[in-house]
Amino acid sequence: MKYLNLVTLVTTALVFTACTNSTLSKEEILKQTKQKEQLGKVLFFDKNLSKNRTQACATCHNPDAGFADDRDNGIKSMASLGDDGKSLGDRQAPSAAYAMFSPKFHYDKKNDKYIGGQFWDGREDTLAGQAGGPPTNPIEMGMPSKEAVVERLKENSYYIETFKTIYGEDIFSSNEKAYSAMTDSIEKFEQTKEFAPFDSKYDRYLRGEYDLTPLEDLGRSLFFSNANNSCANCHLSKKEDSEGETFTNFEYHNIGTPINHELRAVNGVKEIDKGLLANPKVIDEKHLGKYKVPTLRNVAVTGPYMHNGVFKDLKTVVEFYDKYNNKERTINPETNKPWDEPEVKETISLEELKAKKQNDRKVEALVAFMKLLTDKRYEHLLEEE
Secondary structure, X not given: OOOOOHHHHHHOOOOOOOOOOOOOOHHHHHHHHHHHHHHHHHHHOOHXXXXXXXXXXXXXXXXXXXXXXXXXXXXXXXXXXXXXXXXXXXXXXXXXXXXXXXXXXXXXXXXXXEEOOEOOOOOEOOHHHHHOOHHHOOOOOOOOOHHHHHHXXXXXXXXXXXXXXXXXXXXXXXXXXXXXXXXXXXXXXHOOHHHOOOOOHHHHHHOOOOOOOHHHHHHHHHHHOOOOOOHHHXXXXXXXXXXXXXXXXXXXXXXXXXXXXXXXXXXXXXXXXXXXXXXXXXXXHHHOOEEEOOOOOOHHHOOOEOOOOOEOOHHHHHHHHHOOOOOOOOEXXXXXXXXXXXXXXXXXXXXXXXXXXXXXXXXXXXXXXXXXXXXXXHHHHHHOO
16 A cells, blocks of 8 residues: 555545543544554655655654565665665664554663663653654755644644643643653554554464465464574564564664665665664663674565665675574575674673574574564565565
8 A cells, every 4th residue: 555645635635623631531532543543654655754755754654564664775684775865874674564552762771781762772661752763864855843843733734633632722832842752652553453463474473364385384383492593592582473573572682784885885874883882871881783683574575684784685794694503504604705704893792692503594484474474464565576
């Protein structure tokens, strides 16, 4: 489904009736939540909220591509192109699918680990916080200020009426309040089932609606077996074969990802990406080069991989992990050269990466299992590979 004319269509829709009661009933709360979700959906696709009116949230989180950035920017989405048509960061946009399940960024004192948050470094606690970043980021949507964003909102009569209906008649009396209302609505949209349907073949298998192939079944056994590999160390938040599994524990690890030299040749970045240490809440050097463990939901259709898009193929990622335990796994199949050195060597999570070496059939089986985690609406993308 495409959303090219969503803003125009919804702008002509009936404006909601204002709720005047200070205390809302359960029914009124549900109604208001639905209103926020609908408003958030319009905002998510509105390119007018970027400086040159060329970029929306959906540009880098395309709902037709696993809520990831599938644009070919000449470097095949290793990083997202900004609204100005030339700016490139040093990280790719993570998928917004299933992001709602990430807890607020916090430090787990017992396990000495940071958990949760949004972005690769967790610098925002919530989806609302994340939604508020790109509009005023100079290399993303490029708006000069929150005030400028609010002025764009006020160009649209639908926004004026709907914001007042949901958030109160005085919502535009403060740019800060109006901006927060915008991010709140986008968050509500990103918390809908549209972003997390849990209807992949794996989910259907758990419900007895799909039979695994022998290769998929082998991959499933390998994935959940700590005796064979290390997948479950970081990509599980519940017990084996639990419904509603997001396939990430929301922790931060350095897995030794090398620099993406092809990307940096274009974006001109020269300094080390500090990863979690770039989060202003984190000051301990032992977190240098760590990144948030991404969900494996839709992983087969949201490449390229790693925070910097350095690997193009999912099989390459599995072989990259295997190199830590398999002395024969010395060559990157995408370059036919030895694996590049890690950007940050000192903090690699070697304990979590310990596993038995995998032969080629086991690698193929793990890839087959991860393909099972593709939402039903994206299964056709697997056929296009």
